[in-house]
Amino acid sequence: xxxxxxxxxxxxxxxxxxxxxxxxxxxxxxxxxxxxxxxxxxxxxxxxxxxxxxxxxxxxxxxxxxxxxxxxxxxxxxxxxxxxxxxxxxxxxxxxxxxxxxxxxxxxxxxxxxxxxxxxxxxxxxxxxxxxxxxxxxxxxxxxxxxxxxxxxxxxxxxxxxxxxxxxxxxxxxxxxxxxxxxxxxxxxxxxxxxxxxxxxxxxxxxxxxxxxxxxxxxxxxxxxxxxxxxxxxxxxxxxxxxxxxxxxxxxxxxxxxxxxxxxxxxxxxxxxxxxxxxxxxxxxxxxxxxxxxxxxxxxxxxxxxxxxxxxxxxxxxxxxxxxxxxxxxxxxxxxxxxxxxxxxxxxxxxxxxxxxxxxxxxxxxxxxxxxxxxxxxxxxxxxxxxxxx
Amino acid sequence: xxxxxxxxxxxxxxxxxxxxxxxxxxxxxxxxxxxxxxxxxxxxxxxxxxxxxxxxxxxxxxxxxxxxxxxxxxxxxxxxxxxxxxxxxxxxxxxxxxxxxxxxxxxxxxxxxxxxxxxxxxxxxxxxxxxxxxxxxxxxxxxxxxxxxxxxxxxxxxxxxxx
Numbered sequence: 001x002x003x004x005x006x007x008x009x010x011x012x013x014x015x016x017x018x019x020x021x022x023x024x025x026x027x028x029x030x031x032x033x034x035x036x037x038x039x040x041x042x043x044x045x046x047x048x049x050x051x052x053x054x055x056x057x058x059x060x061x062x063x064x065x066x067x068x069x070x071x072x073x074x075x076x077x078x079x080x081x082x083x084x085x086x087x088x089x090x091x092x093x094x095x096x097x098x099x100x101x102x103x104x105x106x107x108x109x110x111x112x113x114x115x116x117x118x119x120x121x122x123x124x125x126x127x128x129x130x131x132x133x134x135x136x137x138x139x140x141x142x143x144x145x146x147x148x149x150x151x152x153x154x155x156x157x158x159x160x161x162x163x164x165x166x167x168x169x170x171x172x173x174x175x176x177x178x179x180x181x182x183x184x185x186x187x188x189x190x191x192x193x194x195x196x197x198x199x200x201x202x203x204x205x206x207x208x209x210x211x212x213x214x215x216x217x218x219x220x221x222x223x224x225x226x227x228x229x230x231x232x233x234x235x236x237x238x239x240x241x242x243x244x245x246x247x248x249x250x251x252x253x254x255x256x257x258x259x260x261x262x263x264x265x266x267x268x269x270x271x272x273x274x275x276x277x278x279x280x281x282x283x284x285x286x287x288x289x290x291x292x293x294x295x296x297x298x299x300x301x302x303x304x305x306x307x308x309x310x311x312x313x314x315x316x317x318x319x320x321x322x323x324x325x326x327x328x329x330x331x332x333x334x335x336x337x338x339x340x341x342x343x344x345x346x347x348x349x350x351x352x353x354x355x356x357x358x359x360x361x362x363x364x365x366x367x368x369x370x371x372x373x374x375x376x377x378x379x380x381x382x383x384x385x386x387x388x389x390x
Numbered sequence: 391x392x393x394x395x396x397x398x399x400x401x402x403x404x405x406x407x408x409x410x411x412x413x414x415x416x417x418x419x420x421x422x423x424x425x426x427x428x429x430x431x432x433x434x435x436x437x438x439x440x441x442x443x444x445x446x447x448x449x450x451x452x453x454x455x456x457x458x459x460x461x462x463x464x465x466x467x468x469x470x471x472x473x474x475x476x477x478x479x480x481x482x483x484x485x486x487x488x489x490x491x492x493x494x495x496x497x498x499x500x501x502x503x504x505x506x507x508x509x510x511x512x513x514x515x516x517x518x519x520x521x522x523x524x525x526x527x528x529x530x531x532x533x534x535x536x537x538x539x540x541x542x543x544x545x546x547x548x549x550x551x552x553x
Contacts, residue, residue, distance in 0.1 A: 077450040078494060085490070159410070163422070166421075166424070167422040167424060170425055171425075176489065184493070211396050212401075216396070217393050218394065220393070
């Protein structure tokens with residue numbers, strides 16, 4: 001580069017380094033994952049970059065495939081119970097919600113009725129699971145956007161919720177607590193008191209969550225206007241859950257197609273307007289508060305009585321099929337079961353996992369953004385790779 | 391700028407409250423009455439032998455196929471069982487702690503013990519034999535149907551720790 005010796009030379013346009021040396025930007029392909037902390041599991045993105053910009057993204061899934069559906073079809077004894085063990089481990093963050101869908105499918109297949117008390121307890125525990133899962137999202141999303149502190153706040157609450165699951169079902173992550181026709185056993189004596197304590201604590205914790213990053217300018221600039229998915233595109237892709245609600249469509253299976261006893265509770269379905277990452281975050285925070293509302297109403301009405309219905313000891317449903325869907329913490333989760341009428345294990349098990357479908361929207365969100373923002377966009381989908389790969 | 395300061399204020403507030411972390415190996419967490427650790431075999435003190443009659447239902451119901459057992463003809467005559475277990479192995483490296491084996495047992499011969507610390511350098515030591523399973527089941531009783539004790543609220547749920 002020539003050194004300016006007169007004022008006229010300064011006025012001339014100075015060629016950039018790239019132009020002067022005849023350089024051109026070449027595309028670069030980099031692998032992100034499968035072993036990468038911000039891919040939320042074992043997920044591989046092959047990113048084509050032009051400088052810092054993402055030009056194309058190719059996702060590779062299947063690293064965590066464990067054949068959960070096929071395993072659910074096996075077993076000579078207690079096949080219908082065995083399927084739930086593997087189902088719990090697919091979406092390990094919303095295990096009790098998924099159990100609810102599965103037992104509802106078995107009940108529909110076998111024509112089993114469920115006592116009132118069991119339904120209420122299922123709703124209470126399901127909503128607590130939703131809070132538990134959204135806490136995980138809160139922590140992980142903060143970490144994706146560059147803050148590690150949210151994890152600490154989210155996990156302090158998660159710890160107490162998992163302690164409750166341990167008291168109720170015996171295990172912290174995979175309680176395996178629901179049974180076709182009701183629950184494995186009644187809840188502990190101090191269940192109501194403990195849930196109430198968690199509700200009180202959670203309301204404080206949500207305010208802490210808000211204070212910590214919701215209004216933080218750095219967080220806002222990282223998430224606002226990023227990964228926008230418009231409503232028609234979201235519907236084309238079959239996206240559900242908070243991703244779809246962020247685009248402004250108040251679609252929630254609990255409201256639009258009430259299952260179990262969800263038609264008895266008053267709660268709002270939070271929606272967004274633009275469908276960016278920040279709105280998905282806000283919607284999940286608001287959903288946690290709405291879950292608290294549902295829990296409070298259910299605790300107030302919780303009836304006494306049995307928790308197990310007329311389910312036969314050895315389950316052999318008649319020939320037929322059943323499909324049940326619920327609002328998982330990630331979206332529309334469905335269980336499809338086929339019984340051949342002879343064996344004690346389902347003939348076919350199929351899970352419709354929201355994570356797998358929601359992940360399709362990654363290309364729409366990521367292409368054109370910076371590579372650092374790709375991490376945030378992926379985090380806002382809130383995938384659980386166990387459920388994507390099954 | 392106000393948002394960032396709000397975050398700082400929040401961390402300062404948490405800094406001044408009691409920490410909720412526990413130093414795990416030194417400070418054991420309280421286990422709930424229903425906690426499901428490794429499955430164990432129960433010992434019948436009245437006749438001084440295992441309750442199990444080697445009916446194989448637990449092994450067939452196991453989702454992970456981690457139970458292997460063989461039976462023997464029972465000749466002692468202390469109880470009216472026909473068979474008694476000769477060998478009983480549970481591969482705890484495969485076990486998923488689901489509790490189905492306990493649920494299906496028609497003779498109440500097993501229970502999930504509170505034993506959960508299984509770290510080892512050799513994978514084969516995770517295959518527990520009959521004696522080890524009886525050992526971890528010592529003092530464990532069938533819990534099903536019994537009410538749990540009501541204690542103080544655990545962890546950070548005590549309002550005085552966060553208000």
